[in-house]
Amino acid sequence: MKLQQLRYLAAVAQNGLNITAAAEKLHTSQPAVSKQLKLLEDELGFNIFVRSGRTLTKITPAGQKVIERALHILREVYNIKNISADLKDEDRGSLSIGTTHTQARYVLPTVIQQFRAKYPNVDLHLHQGTSEQIAEMAALDHIDFAIATGSHEQFRKYVLLPCYQWYRRIVVPAGHPLALIKKPTLKQVAQYPIVTYVFSFTGPSSLQQIFSKAGLSPNVALTARDADVIKTYVRLGFGVGIVADVAVDPKEDRDLVAIDASHLFPIHTTWIGFSRDGVLRRYMYDFMQLLAPHLNKRLIDRAGNMQSQEEVDALFAEIELPIR
Amino acid sequence: MKLQQLRYLAAVAQNGLNITAAAEKLHTSQPAVSKQLKLLEDELGFNIFVRSGRTLTKITPAGQKVIERALHILREVYNIKNISADLKDEDRGSLSIGTTHTQARYVLPTVIQQFRAKYPNVDLHLHQGTSEQIAEMAALDHIDFAIATGSHEQFRKYVLLPCYQWYRRIVVPAGHPLALIKKPTLKQVAQYPIVTYVFSFTGPSSLQQIFSKAGLSPNVALTARDADVIKTYVRLGFGVGIVADVAVDPKEDRDLVAIDASHLFPIHTTWIGFSRDGVLRRYMYDFMQLLAPHLNKRLIDRAGNMQSQEEVDALFAEIELPIR
């Protein structure tokens, strides 16, 4: 068994069982891949793929297991190379981040600006998506970091470190009846159509539940996937917006009235996560600290060596998080 | 980077940084290992080992990380080969078990007898040791299974499945004053010198603590590492033995009086553990079920896929364990 064979195997598995396509991605010839695959299957003594005629059509059950192990191996090889790269040239490399709209739009720009100034030779890749999509990227090892709020469950392979907390704000156009009220009640808010995030309505501690607990049934006029859309519709007089605190810009949004809603809705915690199996480059530590100053190398390493997220949570229980 | 190089690296690391010794174990020449090591270090761009003159003296910090990753890779390669072996010839292979004296001497013989009858072509290796030694074997991947009682903490990499429960017994020579008492009290037992396991005296719920909780300070005449030694000294009139229930054989020990002590000391649970990272061969499943009939493949797989021991414990909380 050779590492090369495992690489070829992984490429074939990840390119729709198409050997030709895999060979192209690997910058080698198609017969080379074909042959090594066959040699690997010969050595193992069983077929990894089901063939109908000459084309690969399916993965056998045992093949599936082998592929999983192979991906694990390749990930470790990558880790070893990362250890090496970090020593050779610690300021050069790449950093892929999966994150949600709110973070990408309102929080990360300043962080990334600082980061790029410090590490001009690090290739930055930002992938925006829903938390499900980010979880998918994480599972496939396509990203180094995930930055999101809530939803710990989908990130089993990850260590999640809390970064900062934030409240929601209510935004209304100037002149709206609520604009004059400093501390509105849930009941007052519920009198108007509501415009907010899609995700705020699923799961526990959702807006839905908060209103219904108070015996109210909110009239949701629109659910959007990002704050910009929400603010746009608020401007159009569609309803009352409920957005993340950070999503309100004092300058750009000076035509809107932003009302503190920390007394109405619970606090949220944004975290940054990385694979428990991964090796962190120096600039990755630095990125985390730029995002959240309390995340120093010592603390990150302690958390990274923990077996379960519960332990990590316990570690951070004693640390006070900044509020944005 | 080649798998071969990682194998060589691991061998050198595990043979006291002696390249010659490593080469011998690998059935290859010393220059071959030397060269591949150097090639690997060249590729990585840093030294894995510290050399004084030409001999290797230490492992560099980065080298240590690389070695850990390499061992992980080799473990996965082994797993892939196990998947293969299981399909090719599922009745042939090897099974290494680390266990304590009590299990090896009193419980496993019948299990192993049945196992060997079913799988005559599986090489069985039994390694007896203290729980620390077994934990060490587990950490180094030298065993497939660990079977022991208590001490979950040292087996972080393992999934531990409870097998059966047992009580302690008090053994005295015929004619001893306690021999006539059906249900002795702690106070009565404490009147005589005590002969028991070394390990029963450390940690929480130890004998020491049980006695001191009752306001008694036992006179420990002898601590042994196995029940046979304990019984020998009991026969010599050295004191009152406290041993595992299973360690008393009605036939062989008919000269001793064994008194039920379930009302004095808490119940113990013996578990079998295997690496969370490992692949289980078919005969391994069968071995576990021979040891504890409730451990069927379905249940083992469910437990094996769990991330933490807490989840496994929760799974087994509902299952009634046999008492031996």
Added chain:
DNA sequence: TACAGTTACGGACCGCGTAAGCATA
């Protein structure tokens, strides 16, 4: 006939073993 994978073959490279060289205790 277009497409995808296999087989065949020559060349480059690589890893091994033998043998000799070199540094340290």
Added chain:
DNA sequence: TATGCTTACGCGGTCCGTAACTGTA
């Protein structure tokens, strides 16, 4: 001087690319 690692060199095997072949839509 013994031990242990490195260097040198030739052989055999391996892997790749090109090209021709084969089976399927």
